[in-house]
Structure formats: structure tokens, C-alpha cells
Amino acid sequence: MSINNILDIASTGMAAQRLRVQLIAANVANSETTRTKEGGPYRRKDAVFQSQDMGFSQALAGAGVRVAAIQTSQEPFLTRYEPAHPDANADGVVSYPNINPVEEMVNLTEAGRAYEANIAVVRSAKAMATSALEILRVQ
Structure with a gap:
């Protein structure tokens, strides 16, 4: 696997x-x-990822991850009794998005760590390339 393949895969992630x-x-x-x-x-909304791995037969061309779709939640909305709200229905109930801020923060932490893991791959590939160049320069 070439350094370019490694960098391409990490960049898709x-x-x-x-x-x-x-x-x-x-x-x-x-x-x-x-x-x-x-x-x-x-x-x-949430992203749905899909592997792009084409296998070794094609020298990993196109390997990595891609966004297969952006999924829109169909979960029921949260409701609150707020008769003075401009979007209240006839019963005074307002529908709010079913978004849990704590869950979103956990997802944000996970996405940040996955991003950092890909950065670590890039740094490792860079270190390997630098070492290979140092070996060639010594001889």
C-alpha cells in the first residue's frame, strides 16, 4: 500500500x-x-457511512469511507403545553424537535475522536515516508 493510498483513505474518513x-x-x-x-x-439529521473498500485486486483504489446518505429522523416530536406559543395547536400543544443535546454532545465527541484518529494515521504515514527518505539519503 502506498503512502498516497493511506492518505487518500484517511482523508475520506x-x-x-x-x-x-x-x-x-x-x-x-x-x-x-x-x-x-x-x-x-x-x-x-445524521450521516450514514459506507465503506468504499474495493479490495486488494484494485490496489485499494477508491478505498475509504463515503457518506451514503443523510438520514432524517422520523421519531415522534416532543410536545409541550404552551398555549401562548405562536405554533401551538388548538389544544395549546407545541411540537418540538426530538433532539437530545446530551446525545448530540456524545456524538460530537465520537466524531472528534474519529477525526483525530485519521489525523494520527496521516502523521504516521508522514513519519514512515520521512524515515524512508532518511534511509535513502544515508546510503
Whole structure:
């Protein structure tokens, strides 16, 4: 496996985790949004990852991870009795997104650690390449 393959694989992981962090940020920012342009409260979004591993027969061309889809949650909304709210129904109940800020923070921590793991792979590949160049220079 070449250094370029290693860097390509790590970069796909970093890009996927970056998108995941962006979705988490949007979820947290919209955790109280009761009205969207699509109608109704905001729906939580999450990235679905898929392996791009093509196997050794193609020298790992296209290996890594890709975002297969951005999934929109279909979980029921949280409801609160707030008759003065402009989005309250006839019974005074307001529907809020079913977003758990604690769960989102756990997901954010996980995405950050996965991103850092890919950075560690890049650093290791760089160290290996530097060592190989040092060996060639000595001889």
C-alpha cells in the first residue's frame, strides 16, 4: 500500500467526520425550532457511512469511507403545553424537535475522536515516508 493510498483513505474518513460534525451542529442549533420551511418542527439529521473498500485486486483504489446518505429522523416530536406559543395547536400543544443535546454532545465527541484518529494515521504515514527518505539519503 502506498503512502498516497493511506492518505487518500484517511482523508475520506476526515471528510466524513467533518460532515457529521456539521450535521450535529445543525441539530443542536435547531433543537428549539418549531417551524421550518418544509412545515413543522426541525427533524434531526445524521450521516450514514459506507465503506468504499474495493479490495486488494484494485490496489485499494477508491478505498475509504463515503457518506451514503443523510438520514432524517422520523421519531415522534416532543410536545409541550404552551398555549401562548405562536405554533401551538388548538389544544395549546407545541411540537418540538426530538433532539437530545446530551446525545448530540456524545456524538460530537465520537466524531472528534474519529477525526483525530485519521489525523494520527496521516502523521504516521508522514513519519514512515520521512524515515524512508532518511534511509535513502544515508546510503
